[in-house]
Amino acid sequence: MTRDTADDGDGGDANGTTEPSGGRGGGRGRAGCGNCGCGEPSPGVPEAGRDEQPSIFVPDEGEVPDDGAGAAADPAGAAERAATDGGVESASGGSDSTELDPDAYDPVDVFPGGDLDLREGADSCYKCTSCDTSCPVAEVDDEFPGPKFQGPEQWRLKRKDDHDIDESITSCSNCMRCDDACPSGVPLSQMHNEARGQFVERQMEKLSMEYIRNRILANYRTSASLASMFPRTASFAMNFGPARWAMEKVMGIPKERDFPEFATETFREWWKARGGAQVENPDKRVAYFHGCYSNYNTPEVGKAMVRVYEHFGYEVMVPPQKCSGTPMFANGMLKDARRHAETNVENLVEAIGEGADVIASCTSCSMSLRQEYPELFDLHGIEDLAEHTFEALEYLRIHEDLEGELDAAGGLDDERAFAYHAPCHARNQGLSRQAVETFRDVDGVRMEDVGDSCSGISGTYGWKEEKYEKSMEIGAEMFEHMEDAEGEVGMTECPTCAMQMEHGTGYEIEHPLQLLEDALGA
Amino acid sequence: MAINSDVLVIGGGLAAVTAAVSAAREGADVRLVSHKASTLRQASGLIDALGYVPATEPAKPLRDGPPTAGRELDRDEWPDPEGPLADPFEGIERLPESHPYQVVGADALRDGLALFDDLAGDAYRGGHTDRNALVPTFGGAVKPTARYPAAAEAGLASDERPMLIVGFRSLTEYDARAFAGRLEAAGVPFDVAGAEVEFAEAFRADAKITRLAKALDHDEDIDGVPAREALAKAVAPHLHDVVDADGGVDRVERVGFPAFLGDDRGDEVRAELADRLGADVFEVPMGPPSLPGLRLEDRLFDALDAEGVRFETGNPVVGVESASDGRVEAVAVDRKGRTAPYGADAFVLATGGLVGKGLDSDREGVREPVFDLYVDQPDDRYEWFVDDAFGDQPYARFGVRPDERCRPTDADGEAQYENVFAAGGVVGGADAAREKSASGVSLATGLAAGRQAATEASQ
Numbered sequence: 001m002t003r004d005t006a007d008d009g010d011g012g013d014a015n016g017t018t019e020p021s022g023g024r025g026g027g028r029g030r031a032g033c034g035n036c037g038c039g040e041p042s043p044g045v046p047e048a049g050r051d052e053q054p055s056i057f058v059p060d061e062g063e064v065p066d067d068g069a070g071a072a073a074d075p076a077g078a079a080e081r082a083a084t085d086g087g088v089e090s091a092s093g094g095s096d097s098t099e100l101d102p103d104a105y106d107p108v109d110v111f112p113g114g115d116l117d118l119r120e121g122a123d124s125c126y127k128c129t130s131c132d133t134s135c136p137v138a139e140v141d142d143e144f145p146g147p148k149f150q151g152p153e154q155w156r157l158k159r160k161d162d163h164d165i166d167e168s169i170t171s172c173s174n175c176m177r178c179d180d181a182c183p184s185g186v187p188l189s190q191m192h193n194e195a196r197g198q199f200v201e202r203q204m205e206k207l208s209m210e211y212i213r214n215r216i217l218a219n220y221r222t223s224a225s226l227a228s229m230f231p232r233t234a235s236f237a238m239n240f241g242p243a244r245w246a247m248e249k250v251m252g253i254p255k256e257r258d259f260p261e262f263a264t265e266t267f268r269e270w271w272k273a274r275g276g277a278q279v280e281n282p283d284k285r286v287a288y289f290h291g292c293y294s295n296y297n298t299p300e301v302g303k304a305m306v307r308v309y310e311h312f313g314y315e316v317m318v319p320p321q322k323c324s325g326t327p328m329f330a331n332g333m334l335k336d337a338r339r340h341a342e343t344n345v346e347n348l349v350e351a352i353g354e355g356a357d358v359i360a361s362c363t364s365c366s367m368s369l370r371q372e373y374p375e376l377f378d379l380h381g382i383e384d385l386a387e388h389t390f391e392a393l394e395y396l397r398i399h400e401d402l403e404g405e406l407d408a409a410g411g412l413d414d415e416r417a418f419a420y421h422a423p424c425h426a427r428n429q430g431l432s433r434q435a436v437e438t439f440r441d442v443d444g445v446r447m448e449d450v451g452d453s454c455s456g457i458s459g460t461y462g463w464k465e466e467k468y469e470k471s472m473e474i475g476a477e478m479f480e481h482m483e484d485a486e487g488e489v490g491m492t493e494c495p496t497c498a499m500q501m502e503h504g505t506g507y508e509i510e511h512p513l514q515l516l517e518d519a520l521g522a
Numbered sequence: 523m524a525i526n527s528d529v530l531v532i533g534g535g536l537a538a539v540t541a542a543v544s545a546a547r548e549g550a551d552v553r554l555v556s557h558k559a560s561t562l563r564q565a566s567g568l569i570d571a572l573g574y575v576p577a578t579e580p581a582k583p584l585r586d587g588p589p590t591a592g593r594e595l596d597r598d599e600w601p602d603p604e605g606p607l608a609d610p611f612e613g614i615e616r617l618p619e620s621h622p623y624q625v626v627g628a629d630a631l632r633d634g635l636a637l638f639d640d641l642a643g644d645a646y647r648g649g650h651t652d653r654n655a656l657v658p659t660f661g662g663a664v665k666p667t668a669r670y671p672a673a674a675e676a677g678l679a680s681d682e683r684p685m686l687i688v689g690f691r692s693l694t695e696y697d698a699r700a701f702a703g704r705l706e707a708a709g710v711p712f713d714v715a716g717a718e719v720e721f722a723e724a725f726r727a728d729a730k731i732t733r734l735a736k737a738l739d740h741d742e743d744i745d746g747v748p749a750r751e752a753l754a755k756a757v758a759p760h761l762h763d764v765v766d767a768d769g770g771v772d773r774v775e776r777v778g779f780p781a782f783l784g785d786d787r788g789d790e791v792r793a794e795l796a797d798r799l800g801a802d803v804f805e806v807p808m809g810p811p812s813l814p815g816l817r818l819e820d821r822l823f824d825a826l827d828a829e830g831v832r833f834e835t836g837n838p839v840v841g842v843e844s845a846s847d848g849r850v851e852a853v854a855v856d857r858k859g860r861t862a863p864y865g866a867d868a869f870v871l872a873t874g875g876l877v878g879k880g881l882d883s884d885r886e887g888v889r890e891p892v893f894d895l896y897v898d899q900p901d902d903r904y905e906w907f908v909d910d911a912f913g914d915q916p917y918a919r920f921g922v923r924p925d926e927r928c929r930p931t932d933a934d935g936e937a938q939y940e941n942v943f944a945a946g947g948v949v950g951g952a953d954a955a956r957e958k959s960a961s962g963v964s965l966a967t968g969l970a971a972g973r974q975a976a977t978e979a980s981q
């Protein structure tokens with residue numbers, strides 16, 4: 001089960017050219033449920049209709065084999081086909097492109113009249129404006145017309161061919177609060193993702209510095225994987241004064257922000273050095289989606305995940321993986337996101353076939369795998385992945401007696417107080433209170449919820465010079481509440497919220513898994 | 523393994539919060555799950571109890587005949603509702619027997635209002651009396667209401683001081699002059715004028731109400747002038763706009779604004795404006811987006827936290843996971859495609875009515891989607907409504923029918939599950955829109971259902 005440690009998804013054969021295996025995975029893990037129709041989900045094998053959900057991102061005919069569409073219509077034959085609808089060559093050749101040369105990308109029309117029919121969603125809007133009321137950007141930016149316009153109204157406008165997407169779509173930070181607010185089930189964030197993708201693909205100047213800057217921000221994993229080869233130099237160079245000045249001037253990356261430090265040993269390096277999983281258990285397996293940040297910047301979060309899960313007797317797998325796509329969605333870079341998704345879906349579906357559920361420690365990663373993937377892409381097995389994905393604390397709260405175990409462990413020796421901020425994406429998964437409630441009764445832990453405001457960074461949003469002030473204005477309420485809270489250590493599940501919390505208060509920020517590791521003595 | 527609690531409350535509005543707090547105060551370990559952010563943010567923030575007693579019989583008997591074609595020949599007409607009531611409690615006994623107030627009793631309403639007073643604290647007024655207050659709402663209607671935000675206090679229609687209503691050109695749905703005209707036409711006992719002022723024009727035309735509130739909260743600079751000062755300056759020239767019956771000019775003593783005077787620091791914003799204008803300042807409750815609703819939501823969810831209630835929003839309860847011996851053991855919560863069981867000793871259903879999606883409907887019928895509870899309804903869809911739009915619409919009273927312990931009953935009047943209780947809009951029998959009773963029904967049934975659930979869980 002540790003076969004996967006060597007490859008982190010960058011190798012050529014992890015990009016969809018490898019022999020597909022997810023489709024047969026059911027026979028290896030929870031054997032017997034592959035095609036017997038017993039009701040047990042059969043990993044990698046779509047049930048009738050399951051892959052028929054229309055997705056936004058439809059590659060044009062030049063990009064995808066003809067049977068890509070046929071697969072959806074023929075679920076019975078799906079088991080014999082590839083685990084992904086693979087074979088889709090991305091413009092850059094399928095690997096992370098390190099030179100972000102716009103010329104390397106043929107501007108292809110990725111929406112050849114195959115737009116997802118969001119009519120029903122648009123018609124469900126009865127204009128109560130709850131979404132606008134919940135939008136953190138509209139609250140500070142009167143140039144931003146709000147999610148109701150960006151979603152259902154813009155969707156209607158662009159039914160007409162001569163209507164461009166309004167540029168203000170790029171001011172949406174993709175916090176997805178509008179989804180949570182809508183009482184009528186309008187798929188707002190899906191509409192925003194579609195509009196943003198179209199805007200970037202069709203209307204944005206590919207040679208513009210803004211496009212290139214956004215592309216680099218969106219492809220954080222690429223920069224991070226380079227930087228982590230020389231972590232100390234990179235941490236220094238990225239925050240070196242003159243270099244930062246130049247970045248702001250040329251690229252529009254605000255000099256006020258400190259780049260996160262790169263770990264001297266990535267999580268995957270640690271995992272490999274450790275010899276992989278130390279618990280083997282075919283009945284309790286989880287595949288860890290660590291995401292980019294836990295790998296390159298905060299491997300202590302990943303280590304805590306492994307130790308906590310091994311404490312509960314889980315066998316942890318660490319499949320090859322790439323970026324979850326969250327920053328790419330927010331920047332309308334759907335092609336990049338899809339390329340990464342292909343690798344993730346293939347490898348994670350394979351792990352599901354081996355009996356694992358997928359666990360993410362970053363709430364935006366879990367959000368992406370659970371909601372944005374099936375909403376945006378039509379990859380074989382993507383619905384199975386969505387169904388099998390959980391956030392780390394959430395999964396333990398469902399499957400283990402976490403509170404009993406914490407109680408038995410006796411709490412912390414030295415009292416600690418935390419100011420907890422719930423990330424917007426955690427909110428949408430119903431997880432905004434889980435940390436506070438898990439630790440509420442643990443001896444020696446005091447945790448205060450700093451309220452329901454948005455941190456303001458929203459991934460890459462706060463990393464753009466023209467958005468920096470707005471980002472800090474949105475975050476002001478959270479900073480205030482953090483200062484008012486008793487704790488001098490911040491806590492959150494989201495790495496970019498953590499950056500913002502640290503940036504605004506100077507606090508050290510931890511992940512709930514780290515506290516869980518301490519409290520359990522794992 | 524299920525996520526367990528003594529009492530599980532399903533829903534996120536006023537009824538759900540009331541049920542959760544009242545169960546917690548009985549000593550139960552309570553969890554609340556809500557599919558979406560609380561619908562309180564769409565609410566006006568006014569807490570009504572009973573403003574009108576609508577007639578349940580048409581003005582003249584309908585002629586016998588086939589229901590569909592016959593209707594056109596003999597349209598039904600309904601008398602105006604009785605009211606506005608000075609005292610909501612006094613009207614309860616004239617409501618139909620199946621009305622939730624009749625089922626749970628006037629004391630439940632009284633206790634529910636008392637619980638609300640306790641949770642809302644100094645942010646609300648009206649708790650000193652049983653009598654209804656008359657609060658002007660945007661559009662110029664005057665609503666009989668039991669409790670109202672402190673921010674609306676200076677605007678009461680029973681107050682005789684001259685009033686100025688302020689509007690903004692960019693807020694198209696709020697026409698201050700028409701508003702003032704309607705108040706006058708309604709015969710309010712004070713002089714009133716409406717004026718449109720230049721302030722919101724400093725923002726983009728489609729700037730959000732929350733944007734204006736935030737600018738006032740933080741007293742942001744608007745073209746070099748702090749926002750609160752700029753707003754006061756815009757209003758000042760109109761302080762003598764009111765003309766009394768004799769053609770004389772009064773200086774107004776109170777000024778009403780659309781409800782966007784700050785969010786977190788509303789009290790501060792109002793106080794500063796009042797100081798600068800030399801007049802009391804009040805907010806007029808509006809439709810969504812509703813700052814008073816948002817503020818109430820914040821306050822009530824803070825109260826949940828303080829009462830030790832666990833809560834989560836974002837995932838819907840989609841059905842019964844397991845049940846036996848007439849009791850529900852666990853419900854299924856959809857967590858993005860996979861369901862997780864949530865177990866409890868007792869459940870409170872507070873998912874709202876047809877608008878809140880606690881009731882689901884199509885051409886075939888009306889259903890309660892979580893527990894599949896019985897919803898009393900005529901078989902013929904043409905019997906769901908009457909011709910007079912303001913008549914006694916049967917669909918308005920659709921919902922589950924509770925027994926005296928707030929347990930939804932089947933067609934024979936027997937409790938459908940021993941340990942399932944219902945509160946708020948999902949409970950049928952009230953015509954909340956005509957009665958002006960939505961909040962009161964939520965408080966009364968929420969309190970009763972919460973207490974009953976806690977009692978059930980302790981056994």
